[in-house]
Amino acid sequence: SYSYVNHYERDKNYGFSIRCLSDDAQTTTILVPENFATIQEAIDYSIDGDTILVSAGTYYENINFNGKNISLIGEDRETTIIDGGQNGSVVTFESGENGAFLNGFTLTNGNGNYIAPQEPGWYENYGGGILCWNINGLINVNLDNLTIMNCSAYEGGAIWVWGANTNYDEKTTLTIQNSNIINNSTGWGIIQSRHSDINMNYCNLSNNIIANNYQNAPVLWLSHSNINIDKTTIANNYGDAIEFRQSTNSNINNSIIWNNSISQIDLYGGDAGETLNINFSHTNVMDGFEGITYSNWNTAPTVNIQWSENNINLDPQFTDPDNGDFTLQSSSPCIDAGDPNSPLDPDGTIADMGAYYYHQGPAVYGCTDELACNYNSEATDDDGSCTYA
Numbered sequence: 001s002y003s004y005v006n007h008y009e010r011d012k013n014y015g016f017s018i019r020c021l022s023d024d025a026q027t028t029t030i031l032v033p034e035n036f037a038t039i040q041e042a043i044d045y046s047i048d049g050d051t052i053l054v055s056a057g058t059y060y061e062n063i064n065f066n067g068k069n070i071s072l073i074g075e076d077r078e079t080t081i082i083d084g085g086q087n088g089s090v091v092t093f094e095s096g097e098n099g100a101f102l103n104g105f106t107l108t109n110g111n112g113n114y115i116a117p118q119e120p121g122w123y124e125n126y127g128g129g130i131l132c133w134n135i136n137g138l139i140n141v142n143l144d145n146l147t148i149m150n151c152s153a154y155e156g157g158a159i160w161v162w163g164a165n166t167n168y169d170e171k172t173t174l175t176i177q178n179s180n181i182i183n184n185s186t187g188w189g190i191i192q193s194r195h196s197d198i199n200m201n202y203c204n205l206s207n208n209i210i211a212n213n214y215q216n217a218p219v220l221w222l223s224h225s226n227i228n229i230d231k232t233t234i235a236n237n238y239g240d241a242i243e244f245r246q247s248t249n250s251n252i253n254n255s256i257i258w259n260n261s262i263s264q265i266d267l268y269g270g271d272a273g274e275t276l277n278i279n280f281s282h283t284n285v286m287d288g289f290e291g292i293t294y295s296n297w298n299t300a301p302t303v304n305i306q307w308s309e310n311n312i313n314l315d316p317q318f319t320d321p322d323n324g325d326f327t328l329q330s331s332s333p334c335i336d337a338g339d340p341n342s343p344l345d346p347d348g349t350i351a352d353m354g355a356y357y358y359h360q361g362p363a364v365y366g367c368t369d370e371l372a373c374n375y376n377s378e379a380t381d382d383d384g385s386c387t388y389a
Contacts, residue, residue: 029053039063039072039082046070054105056080062088062110067095074104077147084110089131089160090151093141096134103144112153112160126192127160128153128184132174134163139172146179157186157208163196163225171226175199182324185209189221190237198227204326204355205232210239218243218266222250230254231338233326233355235318240266240293249277254338256284256316256326256354263293267303279306282339284353288313312337316354328358335360 027049034055036042040063042052048069056079063082065072074080082105084090090110093100112125115133128151132139148158158181163172174196181203184190190208191198210217218240220227226249233256234241241260244250245268257264264286267276285291289307317332319325328334335358338351345357352358 027051031055032059033057043068043070043072054080058083060085062090062092064092065095065097065100067097069097069099071101071103073101077104077106077145080104081106081108083108084128084151086111089113089127089129089153091130092127093130093132093139094134096138098138098140099142100140101142101144102146104146106147106149108148108150110151110153112156124154126153126162127156128186129158129181130160131156132159132161132172134172139163139174141173142175142177143179144175144177146176148179148181149183152185155186155188156192157184157190159191160189161191161193161196161198161225163194172196173199176201176203178202179204181205181208183207186217188217189243190219190239192221193223193225193227195224196226198222198225200227200229200232202230202355203232205234206236206321206326207324208237208239210237219260221245222248224248226250228253230342231351231353231355231357232256233258235259235316235326236321237261240264242266243268243295244276244278247274247276251279251281252283253281254283254342254351254353256334258284258286258316259321260286263291265292267292267294273302275302275304277304279308280311281306281308282310282337282342282351282353283308284312284314284316284334284337286313310337310339326354327356328352328354330358332358 027047030042030046030050030052032039032042032052032054039054039059039061043063043065046052046068051071054074056075058081060083062084082090086109089112090107107129110128112128113131114125129148132141151158161172161174205219208219219234219237220242222244223246229252231254235256235258237260240262241257241264243266312333314333316334317329319327319329334353336350337353340350342351345351347359347361349360
């Protein structure tokens with residue numbers, strides 16, 4: 001019998017891109033570039049349950065998961081880069097992936113795929129960084145520890161999610177965690193979602209540009225979608241922060257929505273009989289409740305807004321927002337202002353608002369996880385571990 005390494009060598013020698021039936025009984029770990037030179041070759045070879053580990057480097061590819069329920073993990077998101085080369089979406093999910101996992105990459109230079117979804121004539125480019133639509137079955141995808149930057153598309157400059165093909169009850173589920181979505185551009189939504197469920201935690205959406213082809217085009221564009229946003233910062237974008245429209249159920253907690261150029265929250269009029277249910281809790285919103293705008297209010301959908309008395313409207317005192325640093329200064333009113341029933345911050349204190357918590361107490365040295373702690377790069381332990389001053 002062959003070891004898995006021998007399988008790789010045998011298959012490459014004979015030009016195989018899929019496994020023999022005898023190989024399919026067990027899952028395995030595939031290495032890029034050790035086993036395959038490209039990420040797409042590794043995906044094509046993989047089976048459900050496999051893990052693909054990608055070493056640091058720049059990979060000039062546009063990859064498609066092709067229905068594989070696999071884990072694709074980069075060595076480090078700062079140094080493991082998938083460059084789409086302005087040749088379509090950087091990553092595509094369109095074949096019923098249900099449990100796929102993408103972690104530890106920078107996705108850049110994507111310009112979207114040209115597709116024709118439901119409405120006739122909609123041949124525009126969609127999903128600069130990630131294209132996710134269920135044309136071939138339900139999709140459930142987890143995105144973690146990513147940077148999506150310098151991508152563009154007419155719709156969904158960073159991410160485009162289409163959650164229904166013919167049955168609007170069949171929603172795509174997308175979970176986005178610990179990720180930066182920065183410096184992308186679009187004509188209509190940096191993250192655009194239709195008929196989907198989105199969970200977003202510890203994310204930073206900043207310095208994105210909406211070309212404003214449509215009035216009040218937003219960073220987050222939500223139609224017939226449910227979204228849960230927790231510990232997320234949406235700031236310094238050119239456009240609305242969030243646009244809710246048509247039967248959208250949303251919860252926004254422990255977050256900061258600040259200094260977006262047009263408005264922070266826009267409610268877009270939908271059809272009579274539709275409902276917008278939106279809950280804001282322990283969140284810092286520029287202009288507060290009074291800053292909510294209403295556009296295209298031609299009909300009268302039901303609007304239910306739960307506005308917690310624990311929301312605030314105060315300068316979050318970011319460290320250096322002009323240069324993309326949205327960590328909190330020590331005097332920030334967002335410190336310890338999150339939901340006391342939420343999990344505590346890593347320093348054991350009440351949750352802060354926003355994507356980056358402020359570490360209270362002794363400085364943590366040697367830790368390089370920007371979403372977990374503040375650190376001093378000059379005081380790193382030999383083993384790279386975190387220690388206290």
